[in-house]
Amino acid sequence: MKRLCFLITTVLLSTLTFAQTAKEVLDKAAANITVKSGVQANFKMTGSIGNTSGTISVKGRKFHATTPQAIIWFDGKTQWTYMKDNDEVNVTTPTESQLQAINPYNFINLYKSGYNATLNKSGKDFVVHLTATSKDKKIRELFISINKSSYHPTQVKLLQGTKWTIFDITNLKKQNIPDSQFRFNAKDFPQAEIIDLR
Numbered sequence: 001m002k003r004l005c006f007l008i009t010t011v012l013l014s015t016l017t018f019a020q021t022a023k024e025v026l027d028k029a030a031a032n033i034t035v036k037s038g039v040q041a042n043f044k045m046t047g048s049i050g051n052t053s054g055t056i057s058v059k060g061r062k063f064h065a066t067t068p069q070a071i072i073w074f075d076g077k078t079q080w081t082y083m084k085d086n087d088e089v090n091v092t093t094p095t096e097s098q099l100q101a102i103n104p105y106n107f108i109n110l111y112k113s114g115y116n117a118t119l120n121k122s123g124k125d126f127v128v129h130l131t132a133t134s135k136d137k138k139i140r141e142l143f144i145s146i147n148k149s150s151y152h153p154t155q156v157k158l159l160q161g162t163k164w165t166i167f168d169i170t171n172l173k174k175q176n177i178p179d180s181q182f183r184f185n186a187k188d189f190p191q192a193e194i195i196d197l198r
Contacts, residue, residue, distance in 0.1 A: 022117035025126045026144065028151040030111075033058060038177030047165030056103070057175065062182035063103050073184045074099070080184035082192060089184060091196045096138075110139070124148055125155075 033039055038059035045052050054067035061076045071082040074094070081090045092098075096110075111117065114137055115130040122145065130142040138160055145155040152172045158165055186194065 022119035022128045023111075025119060025146055025151070026111050026117070026128055029144070029146045029153050032151050032172070033153070034060065035174055038175050039172055040175045040177070041172040042170045044168040045165065046168075048163040049165065057177050057181060058103075059177050059179070059182065062179070064177075064181050065103070073182055074103070075179075075182045078183075078198075082184070082189060087189070087192050089189065089192050089194045091184075091194065091198060093198050110142070111144075115142075121148075 036059075038057060040055060040057045043054060043056055043065075052067040052069060054065055056063060056065045061074075063072070063074050065072045069084060071084075073080045077093060079092050079094045081092070082088070083090070111128075111130055114133055116133060118129045120127045120129070125145040125147055128142075128144045128146065130144070132140050139158050140161075141159040143155070143157040144153060146153050150172075153169050155169065156167045186192070
């Protein structure tokens with residue numbers, strides 16, 4: 001009986017420690033991304049909504065992404081999406097789930113509540129698996145790969161409905177990014193048609 005109690009206690013403690021370690025890994029990764037000056041990285045996105053690649057700059061909740069198809073600015077509230085093919089800018093106020101689908105770094109606002117976390121290792125990376133604790137979460141699961149030495153995220157894989165989207169992230173660097181980079185400037189696109197969808 002003592003042996004059984006010891007085994008149960010050991011399993012419970014190791015599970016709790018593992019979950020805490022997953023949070024610690026995410027905390028360190030989040031600290032790398034949320035520097036006050038901002039960060040910039042290259043990304044490649046694959047998923048059911050299409051494949052693309054480009055650069056992304058992040059400063060707090062703000063981000064700016066450039067791909068061959070579009071340029072996106074988000075100042076923390078308003079999003080401007082410039083579609084290069086038709087010289088058109090859509091202005092929206094995106095929901096959290098919409099932001100998750102286009103900003104791989106939004107996991108830093110997500111993991112702290114509403115998700116269970118487990119931790120595994122794969123080569124040079126920690127892999128944190130987040131699963132939603134309630135059915136009303138738009139993002140059901142995430143796998144976040146984080147480099148063991150730098151604590152830089154290298155991949156974010158997320159499940160919305162039944163569809164997976166994968167972001168591969170490279171060349172993450174701290175940058176001093178002005179706030180103006182996260183807002184659309186109509187003077188830079190004088191011929192663009194602006195469509196306000198708010």
